[in-house]
Amino acid sequence: MKRSSFLIPAVSILILLTVLFPNVSSASKKEFKDYEILKENSGINAMHICLTAPDKMLIIDKVQNNSIHLPDGRPVSTLEYDLNTGKKRFLSLQSNTFCSSGGFIADGTLVSTGGAEQIPDKHFKAGFSALRFFKPCQNDKCKWREDLNGMMTHRWYSTSTTLSDGRLFILGGSKVSIAVNNKTMNNPTFEFYPRTDPTPIDFPFLIETLPYNLYPIVHLMPGPKDQTLLFVFANKDSILFDWDSKKTVHKFPRLEGASRSYPLTGTSVMLPLRPEDNYIPQILVCGGNEKNDTKHEAANSCGRIKIDLSNLDKAKWEIDDFGGIPRVMPDGVILADGQILFLNGAKTGIAGYSSKLGKVKNKLLKADNPDLTPVLYDGQKPKGKRFTKLNHSTIPRLYHSVASLLPNGQVFISGSSPQSDVTLSGVKFPTEFRIEMFSPPYLSSNTARATIKSVNGSKKLNQGPIKVKYNKHIKVDVELSDKKANFTAAIVHYGFITHSVHMSERYVFCDIKNIKRKGNGYTMDVVMPPNGNIMPPVPVYLYINNNGVPGETAVHLHLSK
Numbered sequence: 001m002k003r004s005s006f007l008i009p010a011v012s013i014l015i016l017l018t019v020l021f022p023n024v025s026s027a028s029k030k031e032f033k034d035y036e037i038l039k040e041n042s043g044i045n046a047m048h049i050c051l052t053a054p055d056k057m058l059i060i061d062k063v064q065n066n067s068i069h070l071p072d073g074r075p076v077s078t079l080e081y082d083l084n085t086g087k088k089r090f091l092s093l094q095s096n097t098f099c100s101s102g103g104f105i106a107d108g109t110l111v112s113t114g115g116a117e118q119i120p121d122k123h124f125k126a127g128f129s130a131l132r133f134f135k136p137c138q139n140d141k142c143k144w145r146e147d148l149n150g151m152m153t154h155r156w157y158s159t160s161t162t163l164s165d166g167r168l169f170i171l172g173g174s175k176v177s178i179a180v181n182n183k184t185m186n187n188p189t190f191e192f193y194p195r196t197d198p199t200p201i202d203f204p205f206l207i208e209t210l211p212y213n214l215y216p217i218v219h220l221m222p223g224p225k226d227q228t229l230l231f232v233f234a235n236k237d238s239i240l241f242d243w244d245s246k247k248t249v250h251k252f253p254r255l256e257g258a259s260r261s262y263p264l265t266g267t268s269v270m271l272p273l274r275p276e277d278n279y280i281p282q283i284l285v286c287g288g289n290e291k292n293d294t295k296h297e298a299a300n301s302c303g304r305i306k307i308d309l310s311n312l313d314k315a316k317w318e319i320d321d322f323g324g325i326p327r328v329m330p331d332g333v334i335l336a337d338g339q340i341l342f343l344n345g346a347k348t349g350i351a352g353y354s355s356k357l358g359k360v361k362n363k364l365l366k367a368d369n370p371d372l373t374p375v376l377y378d379g380q381k382p383k384g385k386r387f388t389k390l391n392h393s394t395i396p397r398l399y400h401s402v403a404s405l406l407p408n409g410q411v412f413i414s415g416s417s418p419q420s421d422v423t424l425s426g427v428k429f430p431t432e433f434r435i436e437m438f439s440p441p442y443l444s445s446n447t448a449r450a451t452i453k454s455v456n457g458s459k460k461l462n463q464g465p466i467k468v469k470y471n472k473h474i475k476v477d478v479e480l481s482d483k484k485a486n487f488t489a490a491i492v493h494y495g496f497i498t499h500s501v502h503m504s505e506r507y508v509f510c511d512i513k514n515i516k517r518k519g520n521g522y523t524m525d526v527v528m529p530p531n532g533n534i535m536p537p538v539p540v541y542l543y544i545n546n547n548g549v550p551g552e553t554a555v556h557l558h559l560s561k
């Protein structure tokens with residue numbers, strides 16, 4: 001019980017009481033506060049995060065003047081945070097991870113890609129072409145392994161995306177750390193990990209989209225097994241790219257209005273994929289700014305495009321507002337029920353520091369008027385009815401802040417570091433180490449939450465991912481008192497999260513067959529998606545929802561051929 005709950009002990013006891021005495025549930029449910037600030041903070045800035053186990057958040061900062069140190073005296077730049085206990089396990093790296101990217105590969109290893117310049121006085125090497133490998137483990141012993149020249153070129157602010165074959169596609173970036181990309185420093189190429197080509201491969205789209213094209217948005221296109229297509233968006237433009245033939249196969253119309261890429265940073269999510277819609281994708285791009293201007297109001301707009309590959313000429317952007325709130329540097333988190341939570345960021349300005357890295361404190365703010373109010377987006381509703389404003393937070397989350405869904409349906413929120421180095425006081429927006437657990441509205445619903453008891457015959461849940469295969473039916477047993485249960489099932493990959501880009505984030509609904517009442521619950525067959533283009537062969541979490549309310553905890557699975 002304790003393992004699957006990320007709450008402070010007092011709340012855990014209430015949850016336990018709920019399980020033992022379901023009738024007191026309405027009393028305990030009120031304990032899901034909208035924002036709970038955890039007792040233990042992150043210790044370093046959560047510039048990049050990635051859930052590597054159901055209760056382990058891997059946090060990656062840049063190399064900066066953190067007050068916690070490794071045994072060798074260097075500042076900690078990465079650690080594993082235990083969501084149950086708040087314990088931090090410090091990890092060591094030799095290279096600078098400043099503004100890097102990452103993603104999982106088929107064997108379940110997280111690969112961190114790129115970074116920035118060396119920091120000689122802190123004994124960190126350049127991370128521009130580094131690859132770093134983290135293979136999650138059950139014994140708290142796993143460490144980073146590094147290959148300082150694992151990539152063929154320098155990549156700062158590049159994007160990594162897991163492909164259907166379980167490789168990583170690493171795109172773009174600049175050759176140095178830079179306030180706005182330019183022709184000289186641009187790296188308009190891509191490469192794969194594991195490497196298959198002798199040189200980086202040209203990607204002219206990243207020349208056409210200068211200067212606002214860093215951290216390009218990439219979504220793996222769902223489709224048949226041997227399809228090899230990516231949707232790539234930068235600035236205001238987007239294409240379909242075939243990574244096998246290495247050719248652009250379609251150019252979409254321009255998304256008019258704001259620029260959406262760094263430093264005029266917006267965000268993007270692919271809406272949940274549904275078997276009943278033949279997995280036809282719809283992509284949402286929201287926020288950003290029209291002008292490279294620290295005082296200019298951010299964009300209150302979103303574009304949404306449906307991409308039916310059999311009728312590409314019909315793919316047009318539909319413009320919506322952004323829930324009535326202008327927002328630059330938003331995070332887009334697909335929640336357990338498939339709705340999208342947009343949060344973090346600011347109402348005015350752009351991303352970045354105002355001064356050169358490591359020199360002066362940021363007196364001149366690049367962004368201001370923090371967006372404390374998240375908006376919820378229901379993609380199934382008609383335009384004009386999709387957004388709802390939620391309760392506001394009290395903590396500004398500006399440049400270098402993050403958010404991720406968790407297996408228990410809550411959202412992990414951390415970071416904010418708009419200064420060039422750790423600055424805890426004397427500035428309007430200090431470096432922020434506090435972690436918030438946000439409870440979406442479904443956690444205050446009165447609907448009973450299912451508890452998954454076994455998956456494909458295994459009762460050993462969330463102690464390492466359970467291997468499952470594409471296209472197969474897996475038997476899932478749940479405990480649930482509700483006699484009129486209304487189930488949906490989904491598998492979710494949270495991805496690698498940094499700078500408003502949720503790399504490889506993906507939500508796929510699964511068909512359910514043969515639902516039967518069994519004991520004090522149900523048994524059912526959940527159908528895994530057909531192939532790696534629907535969900536790549538990576539670690540995912542299985543959610544069983546009742547009337548859209550997620551179960552007590554999702555279960556860690558690993559899809560493979």
Ligand SMILES: *[C@@H]1O[C@H](CO)[C@@H](O)[C@H](O)[C@H]1NC(C)=O
Nearest residue numbers: 032033034035391439441444
């Ligand atoms: C949202 O805020 C209102 C007013 O402060 C409060 O009554 C309500 O409980 C909050 N919702 C949640 C889920 O905490």
Ligand SMILES: *[C@@H]1O[C@H](CO)[C@@H](O)[C@H](O)[C@H]1NC(C)=O
Nearest residue numbers: 064065066067358359421422
């Ligand atoms: C780093 O922090 C130490 C104290 O923790 C302080 O003395 C030093 O000035 C800081 N360095 C920079 C570059 O901010």
Ligand SMILES: *[C@@H]1O[C@H](CO)[C@@H](O)[C@H](O)[C@H]1NC(C)=O
Nearest residue numbers: 176178179181182183184185
């Ligand atoms: C590109 O940026 C670099 C680094 O900031 C700068 O030195 C260079 O002059 C810029 N080049 C152009 C063509 O703007």
Ligand SMILES: *[C@@H]1O[C@H](CO)[C@@H](O)[C@H](O)[C@H]1NC(C)=O
Nearest residue numbers: 179180181211212292293294
């Ligand atoms: C963006 O604005 C900054 C000042 O904030 C300026 O130094 C820079 O040249 C501008 N870049 C472009 C491409 O307009």
Ligand SMILES: *[C@@H]1O[C@H](CO)[C@@H](O)[C@H](O)[C@H]1NC(C)=O
Nearest residue numbers: 456457467468469472473474
């Ligand atoms: C269920 O587990 C068995 C081994 O116990 C395995 O052979 C089978 O492929 C698994 N089913 C799925 C859907 O992965």
Ligand SMILES: *[C@@H]1O[C@H](CO)[C@@H](O)[C@H](O)[C@H]1NC(C)=O
Nearest residue numbers: 486487488545546547548549
């Ligand atoms: C079942 O739950 C879904 C939400 O997940 C809802 O849209 C649907 O209306 C519900 N069906 C019934 C019969 O209540």
Ligand SMILES: [Cu+2]
Nearest residue numbers: 098099400499
């Ligand atoms: Cu950055």
